[in-house]
Amino acid sequence: MLRSMYAGISGMKGFQTKLDVVGNNISNVNTAGFKKGRVTFQDLLSQTTTGASGPTENRGGVNPSQVGLGSQLGSIDDIHTQGFSQTTDNPLDLQLEGDGMFVLETPDGQAYTRAGNFYLDTNGDIVNSDGYYLMGVDENGQESHLNIPENATNINIEKDGTVTYVDGDNNVEDNQQIQIAVFSNPAGLEKDGGSLYLESNNSGVPNLTDPETDGAATIVSGALEMSNVDLAEEFTEMITAQRGFQANTRIITTSDEILQELVNLKR
Template sequence: MMRSLYAGVSGLQNHQTRMDVIGNNIANVNTTGFKKGRVNFQDMISQTLSGAARPTEEVGGVNPQQVGLGMTIATIDTIHSQGSLQSTGVNTDLAIQGNGLFILKNGDKSYYSRAGAFGIDENGLLVNPANGMRVQGWMVEDIDGQSFLNTSRDVEDLVIPVGSKDPAAATSEVNLACNLDKRTPEIPEGATAADIQEGTWTLDKKIYDGFGNEHRMTINFTKVNGVNNQWQATVVIDPDSEISTNPTLDIGGNGNDGNTFIVDFDNLGALTNVSDGQGDALNQGTIQIPVSFDVLDSTPDGTGAVERQTFNLTLGEIGSYTNTVTQFAETSSTKAYKQNGYPMGYLENFKIDQSGIITGVYSNGTNRVMGQVALASFTNPGGLEKAGESTFVESNNSGEANIGPSGIAGKGKFIAGALEMSNVDLAEQFTDMIVTQRGFQANSKTITTSDQMLQELLTLKR
């Protein structure tokens, strides 16, 4: 008689626990990055009234007789299924589409989370603003003037110093891709200034010195009189300046060649040769002409030293038509499609792509990779322990964190400007709630009925 009472009690207790888990799931239905729990039951040990007997020649076998002693909780699982993504438009919000987890640090203690509602603190650190935990990743390393992102290093705090300076960089390369109109008339001897202007095509491009000062580079292309498919080009730096910048070329590597060079084309409009007045020529591969000019290092008293700056003027590849100076019977076009100098700028904004790479956007128009957000994955994510504040920590059965960039070992990818919502399904939870309630009610009936039977037993003596 007492067995049914205790079986009913175990049913009540464990259905209460299941209801606790369901209640927690429903309470966190709108919690960012929350992963729902699930309770599984199993029967408790059974009392054997009689054991099993094997068959004999006279009779068959006999099954064991056992009475169950109730039920208990088998597992309370954390279900790490993907939650829905909600767009927020906040560039520091991150969602993960895959199995990875963010790595957060509180001192030396590591936490893992799917909640990506991040922000930037006073020091430019990328943090969880709810608790100040620091988001981990890799910052760009500067080695010999080159930036490298080494994801094989240990993770570190991510810093986004909004408002920091990007130093000016001098122009070291200017690439041309213009077309010179084959139909341009030649300039005869004794031509007037108007005739010269009409027969000259001018290409204009801004360049920068090492201080971030802007300069104007012009190249005047004039068709050579009496020679087919040949143009004379003159390079001028700051043509409107009262101070001469003294531009010079170095085509053959023999020093100062003035500021004029000759460009030759074949009958199909492709570049064939570039030469100077001393007979130095370039006629193979990609044509690059070193151009030097004076830069005045101004001081407050109006004086300053003159420095010499050099950049490569790239005309393109011999025989090519792509990103190269050409000569066709089409209107001349001005296209210096690339120069790599810029003035000083400030970090105004940043963006995070699907790989978690953080790119800074500066006021001078440059974009620079600053770092990358790291992800962790586990052999058994269900073995992680919940540590509160939407975080997890490693346990003995989760395995060690496999830390790396996105897209590796099923870690997934980032969705910037979005958050992952809870994976709780209300319809499922309400159904489980009804089943749990009925299970609790049925177990209470078991106790009530057992009590009535005991009462009947006590009245037998009357």
């Protein structure tokens, strides 16, 4: 009896976590650059009541008899599929089509993001909503902040990340380029809040490259990549988690009723 109760408890814990992940996905359905999470489960150890035996001359083989002890959390994965596109016609709203992430310089080091809603600060640097610098290379190929002078007009960002504008002397400048970080295992990146990702021991070292090269994404100016959350899928997963949780509570209730009957035998 007690095994079934503990199995039910382990199932309840797993479905609680699944519901937490689904709730986070739904809450970020309109978050630019958000990548949905997914929960997988594994079975726990099984208790062997009868071991297996091989066939002999006079008798065939016998399979093992085992009782499972419940389920456990297998993994919580980030699904890095392409998000939905939203057109904004703002030249500093950038969408990545393909693999890779924008590189940002923060006070704590470099971070990475798929959220492409960028702005100009008072110094002309291209920053995100938290003031972190968008990184690229200058005309000498050196890593630097991307900067646009105050008197610049006709700002445009090409598909290959080249930043172009017309300066105060009516000269077209195109000596800066956005860099894209490509990871061998983007699912291994750690979420750091604020739509930021950090390099981890299992994400691989970022390969900084130009857009449209080495399998890196193409940059689309005037659009944003929204989240890849599908509400229909999430509501289906929510129902699955809810019913799974309810079913496991019924296991505990039924086991409790049977234990109560056993206790009532001595009267």
